[in-house]
Amino acid sequence: MPGPLKHARLTNCVSLRHISMCAGVIAIALLTADLSGCAAPSSTHASTGASGSSTRLPPPSVTLHPNPAFAALPTYEGTLGKRAIVLHLGEKTDPEDSGGLHGEYQFRDTGQVVLVAGDAGDGVVELDESDDGTRISGQWVGKLAADGTFKGVWSNVDESDTESIELHRVASGPSGK
Helix, strand or coil, X not given: CCCCCCCCCCCCCCCHHHHHHHHHHHHHHHHHCCHHHHCCCCCCCCCECCCCCECCCCCCXXXXXXXXXXXXXXXXXXXXXXXXXXXXXXXXXXXXXXXXXXXXEEECCCCCEXXXXXXXXXXXXXXXXXXXXXXXXXXXXXXECCCCEEEEEEECCCCCCEEEEEEEEECCCCCCC
């Protein structure tokens, strides 16, 4: 049976701007997925927004695990809705994707890992997220201030559910977990 990332589709992209971000999320997933540990279906995971409400997507077909390479990226802590998260976010190293960002965040309460990829320009950060490495499960739009604080809004794919995001930059490395 083929692995879950082999048949990645861009059908959940909601606009042309997301097509390149979808490709970035898929590329991140292919580069960072530990297929031996990720290929097992997650029967207990439900795809929910930060508040616990449904995002109208089926549950992810795989469970993502933290990628040690992302741990070296700048670290931010705070909340997505009412849930505490830790975000590792940094610039992509591909010169053809100048201004591109990638990373992952993890919910402190469940340990669920979610990949992020997108762009930054004029102080505005736009990220798409994927909870399974193949489909877009949400979007972030916000501002990253010079002092390392990020304030923005998360929304599910159809934008029927939104949550506030408030993060602050912390020293790199493990964050007390």
